[in-house]
Amino acid sequence: xxxxxxxxxxxxxxxxxxxxxxxxxxxxxxxxxxxxxxxxxxxxxxxxxxxxxxxxxxxxxxxxxxxxxxxxxxxxxxxxxxxxxxxxxxxxxxxxxxxxxxxxxxxxxxxxxxxxxxxxxxxxxxxxxxxxxxxxxxxxxxxxxxxxxxxxxxxxxxxxxxxxxxxxxxxxxxxxxxxxxxxxxxxxxxxxxxxxxxxxxxxxxxxxxxxxxxxxxxxxxxxxxxxxxxxxxxxxxxxxxxxxxxxxxxxxxxxxxxxxxxxxxxxxxxxxxxxxxxxxxxxxxxxxxxxxxxxxxxxxxxxxxxxxxxxxxxxxxxxxxxxxxxxxxxxxxxxxxxxxxxxxxxxxxxxxxxx
Numbered sequence: 001x002x003x004x005x006x007x008x009x010x011x012x013x014x015x016x017x018x019x020x021x022x023x024x025x026x027x028x029x030x031x032x033x034x035x036x037x038x039x040x041x042x043x044x045x046x047x048x049x050x051x052x053x054x055x056x057x058x059x060x061x062x063x064x065x066x067x068x069x070x071x072x073x074x075x076x077x078x079x080x081x082x083x084x085x086x087x088x089x090x091x092x093x094x095x096x097x098x099x100x101x102x103x104x105x106x107x108x109x110x111x112x113x114x115x116x117x118x119x120x121x122x123x124x125x126x127x128x129x130x131x132x133x134x135x136x137x138x139x140x141x142x143x144x145x146x147x148x149x150x151x152x153x154x155x156x157x158x159x160x161x162x163x164x165x166x167x168x169x170x171x172x173x174x175x176x177x178x179x180x181x182x183x184x185x186x187x188x189x190x191x192x193x194x195x196x197x198x199x200x201x202x203x204x205x206x207x208x209x210x211x212x213x214x215x216x217x218x219x220x221x222x223x224x225x226x227x228x229x230x231x232x233x234x235x236x237x238x239x240x241x242x243x244x245x246x247x248x249x250x251x252x253x254x255x256x257x258x259x260x261x262x263x264x265x266x267x268x269x270x271x272x273x274x275x276x277x278x279x280x281x282x283x284x285x286x287x288x289x290x291x292x293x294x295x296x297x298x299x300x301x302x303x304x305x306x307x308x309x310x311x312x313x314x315x316x317x318x319x320x321x322x323x324x325x326x327x328x329x330x331x332x333x334x335x336x337x338x339x340x341x342x343x344x345x346x347x348x349x350x351x352x353x354x355x
Contacts, residue, residue: 017075023053024079031086037094044087048080121354125223125342128330129206132225135249139242141204141227146189148208152179158191159266160305172212174220182210186226187266190321193228194310199317200231206326219339223326230302230312230319236269239299239320243273247296251278251333258293267300267321278332287335294332297324 027047034040047053061072122130133143146154152163161168174182189205206225213220229238244257255278259271274295277288284290299322304314327339334353336342341349 017072020057020075020079023047023057024083027053027083028086031083031090034090034094037091037098040087040090040094044083048083048087119354121350121352123342123350124330124334124336124353125326127353128333129223129225129326132246132250132324132326132329133204133206135246136204136225136227138249139202139245141202141229144189144193144203144205145207146183146186146192146205148183148210149176149180150183150188152181154188154191155181155183155185158306158309159187160303160309161265165265174210174212184211185209185323186224187321187323190226190228190306191310194312199312199319201319202229203227219327219343221343222339224323225326226321226323228302228319228321230307230317232317234301234318234320236301236320239301239322242320243299243322247275250329251275254281256282259299262298262300264298264300266303266306267298268303270298270300273297273299273322279335287332296329296332297322299323 027043030043031040034043049055058076061069061076137143156162156165156168173184176182186205186207186209189203189207193201193203193205204225204227207223208221209224210221227242229242240257240259247255247257255276257273257275259273262270262272264270272295274293276282277285277292277294279285279287280292282292284292288294300320302319302321307314307317307319327342330336330342331339
């Protein structure tokens, strides 16, 4: 290394100019011998740094006669400038060579196969919501949406559920304030549609809903889709025909449906909708608790009070409504045993639904 080759003590008896020239010549030789930019930098520090060879010479300049100091300073500066220029030249050359070697070692073979990029999959809830919407659209229904935060009027009162109605206890509600709630169903879209459109109407209302409930089969945030038909001379026969056709399109042809009497404040009469288990085809399995039937939603003829609230004459206009829980439909269609899987963001679970 340069520290060994430049022995300042051996030059101490030489005149100052000759010592400077000797350091310069030895340094130039060492710069040209350097094989890496890092070695070259280390040489520069040992020669031109604060503790380098020239620094020791400059310390001795203080003892020179005043008349000789300018000449000595000029010699040191010229030597340092020449070495700085040589360093820059050698450094550029070494770095260019190192870059070329690196590029050669890291060259890209364009004939090699590419690295596969993981592809995402559509969420099963989105898949089911989209499929249901498409089936209903083929039946003449058009999609409507609404806000997640609804007024008490649209969420309850406009659907025949006044403030003192016991049916409010059926839904554990998230209240924002006295007049606003996180919607508990997508039925407020029905109220909003009546305000802006005139019958006859066929609409599908999908979206998120919220209720204070959480366990293996319930989530505080889930999804529903509701179908509403308002026209003249609408009957339960129209409702049953619509739902039966939909079940055949969604779960497969040949599955039977049945209606069980129930109660919903916004329909009269009201009915729960069951269909034969899509897993066992009605034979009985764990999915249907060995009954052969699974509940898929609720339905009924739109209550006259709901139509009257919207300014429609119940004697002229009638309608029916039916609604399905998207998660429930996905559970039945895909045989999922825990509703919480939909919100766990488990990649292995979601990958099963990639096309």
